[in-house]
Amino acid sequence: GQNIDQPTEMTATEGAIVQINCTYQTSGFNGLFWYQQHAGEAPTFLSYNVLDGLEEKGRFSSFLSRSKGYSYLLLKELQMKDSASYLCAVKSQTGANNLFFGTGTRLTVIP
Amino acid sequence: DSGVTQTPKHLITATGQRVTLRCSPRSGDLSVYWYQQSLDQGLQFLIQYYNGEERAKGNILERFSAQQFPDLHSELNLSSLELGDSALYFCASSARQGINEKLFFGSGTQLSVL
Numbered sequence: 451g452q453n454i455d456q457p458t459e460m461t462a463t464e465g466a467i468v469q470i471n472c473t474y475q476t477s478g479f480n481g482l483f484w485y486q487q488h489a490g491e492a493p494t495f496l497s498y499n500v501l502d503g504l505e506e507k508g509r510f511s512s513f514l515s516r517s518k519g520y521s522y523l524l525l526k527e528l529q530m531k532d533s534a535s536y537l538c539a540v541k542s543q544t545g546a547n548n549l550f551f552g553t554g555t556r557l558t559v560i561p
Numbered sequence: 562d563s564g565v566t567q568t569p570k571h572l573i574t575a576t577g578q579r580v581t582l583r584c585s586p587r588s589g590d591l592s593v594y595w596y597q598q599s600l601d602q603g604l605q606f607l608i609q610y611y612n613g614e615e616r617a618k619g620n621i622l623e624r625f626s627a628q629q630f631p632d633l634h635s636e637l638n639l640s641s642l643e644l645g646d647s648a649l650y651f652c653a654s655s656a657r658q659g660i661n662e663k664l665f666f667g668s669g670t671q672l673s674v675l
């Protein structure tokens with residue numbers, strides 16, 4: 451089965467940097483995704499990691515360590531609009547292409 | 562706009578009733594996934610279809626069923642509804658079944674069972 455852990459809530463200040471951690475245990479591993487979800491809206495894709503290391507995309511970066519079952523999402527130069535839930539999701543080798551999501555981290559950005 | 566269309570946006574019904582949620586995937590996408598999101602839980606995978614065939618099953622109750630039609634749209638049927646079925650139901654689609662295929666989510670159907 452899959453087990454994905456993320457902090458439930460985080461608060462950070464506008465303009466700052468925040469790191470959202472995700473640890474996972476899965477039977478087989480085919481990659482890790484990060485999604486952003488504003489309240490009541492659809493999740494939208496942020497990043498994908500399948501190899502160890504850092505993937506950078508503008509203000510957002512995502513890191514993966516497969517040996518440690520660990521990932522983080524780094525958000526720089528925080529903006530008020532970054533207030534949202536950030537979902538860590540693992541693609542398992544069991545089952546065809548479906549993602550298993552953590553419960554998400556609700557980030558609140560304060561002025 | 563992800564290109565995935567879900568209808569209706571909101572649904573209010575009573576316990577014991579049956580409802581059907583509809584999803585049209587992005588043009589050209591063959592895979593459709595259904596997820597349930599309750600207030601205190603993350604996105605729970607329910608079921609996946611690929612080109613009309615069931616491919617994977619998650620935590621889907623026996624009272625729930627789904628299908629994907631030849632035109633690739635999908636329907637999720639929820640029957641004998643209970644209060645605990647109240648949740649946001651998302652449909653997602655992807656083009657194929659590649660390892661790095663990302664899912665595109667619809668805006669969801671908010672189901673309220675009273």
